[in-house]
Amino acid sequence: MALPRLALVPGEPAGVGPELCVRLAQRPRSDCALVAFADPATLRAAADALGLPLNLLHEDEPARGAGDLPLRMFPNDNAVAFGHPDPRNAGAVIGALLDAADGCIRGDFAGMVTGPVHKAAINEGGIPYTGTTELLAGHAGREVVMMLANEVMRVALATTHLPLRRVADAIDADLLRRVLRTTEAALREDFGIAEPVIAVLGLNPHAGEAGHLGHEEIDTIVPLLAELHSGGMRVVGPLPADTAFLPQKLAGFDAVLAMYHDQGLPVLKYSGFERAVNLTLGLPYPRVAVDHGTALDLAGRGVADPSSLEAAVATCARMAARRQAR
Template sequence: MISPKLTATPTLALTAGEPAGIGPDLCVQIAQKDLRCRLIVIADRELLQERARLLQLPLQITDYSPMVEIEHKTASLHVLHVPLAESAVPGKLNPANARYVLNTLERAVEGCSNGEFDAMVTAPVHKGAINDAGIAFTGHTEYLSWLTNSHAVMMLVGGSMRVTLATTHLPLKDVAAAVTCETLEQKLRIIQHDLITRFAIPKPRIAVAGLNPHAGESGHLGREEIDIIIPSLEKLRGEGINLIGPLPADTLFNPSHLKNYDCIFAMYHDQGLPVLKHASFGAGVNVTLGLPIIRTSVDHGTALDLASTDRADPGSLLAAIEMAITLAGIRGKFSKLEHACP
């Protein structure tokens, strides 16, 4: 799963996430690194400056202007200022700042949609704080899908795996009802399309997990495989999609099997992601497929207890930035090929 290298320098928007969590810390930490992109952080400038002070890291902030050429320099950030509603205290959630978090996401989507940014990268948000503000919110993936009027698929990349999900942030009791032929077919078509166009895999091999233990054991442990999953896979195979399964999830992730797949399609969040995060936590990347824009993110949460302590690890955010750079480069190559076609 080696990705091609990019020679052009893309412009990325980075949202700083929950202001009481480690998102601002990570932004300050990556400012100290050499980056292969032009980076604009969408956040409250005073929040970043205060977090740099608490971390005892140097930080020079330049206000972002789309009319001024951007060049990344170590210990500095270009910041598109979005003001907090109230000052943020590290480790202490404040629902008053929920709207601020969503405003940063909306500005990043706007910039990606109009060509101002080549991709967006997101630091973690806190779903509970946003819901406590009276705003229905189930996650980045669902919110970005709504903002762009598209059907999104969550993919995690890490540990030599690409894992996608049929369902995302649902209670386990609701998963079986959400696994429908329509959902499986829609998401697998998106995965097939984006593996080809975004990851430059000409003929993807997609392994599909069963919903039930032992993939239903011929119907003795559940009929979802027989009634829903198998008919959907057979239909999509008729469209030329290379699908393997449904396979028992407890053996699907065996290393000897993984080498035969380009992507795994799991039925629910905690079926697919624990294995990937065990293999790559702190270096994994969340990629949202199906959007008209490129979005990558970290593989972890807000870690409120680590905010301002200098113990947050920026590895996953750096990996997300590198992935965004790579995906922007691949998209650029495909755009050139499309324009070259008569």
């Protein structure tokens, strides 16, 4: 079977994404074939800053040696100064993401790996943008789930980039049903877990303390979990968030569903930030991203840690290979 062909999109050109892609190109891969969607001048500048070789190839040429990187060109409108995002380059950033997504939907690519994007620069460039997860979901016409994962745990989110005061109103049975079904399907299909067990956190402290600290658990979460459990889904909860991540409890779960962003992600990032990745579940193709920002203060200095991008590529390659084998 041919290696999965993955689209690699560096993200913000003034951030660390380009140099992380150059680092990836320094050794041949045995799990996938990468094609970068990027500006060639920016990649060469990143290679110069790192003092590493870079041989940009036509996208259909295979990488054979250190520094080889097949490329689909997306030239920036303005020259890049590392550490200083330019809104005039927003079109190239979003264009690369959408073109890669089109290629995945057509079947030209088996998955997509993305670097960090600078939200403010995109919006200042005149393109409404809340995040790549939302961009790709809208492009594919799918409702998706954000999951972050590392070697210790997988954490899916019921709500993502939502102000805290709006979270409780957003948590309803329809949302949780969709998120849990999407998460379970991904655990089966993309991670190869035959009978996944998902821990579901409560919304309130102590999972509501039998209604004394909130009624969302009693009114919404408990009935929904009972419904799903009766249908064969292995869900456990609602669990208090302050104890659900203890190692002895995590050992019994394949994933944890957190009700909001900062309920689950700080714990995951503390447990292993460098190797954490961001997955978009529910798309018609695997999409995996780094779990860090553009790191503008590090860009062009050659000191950015490539571990998260390495983990993202390896994760996406495994997911893509599993889908190809079906």
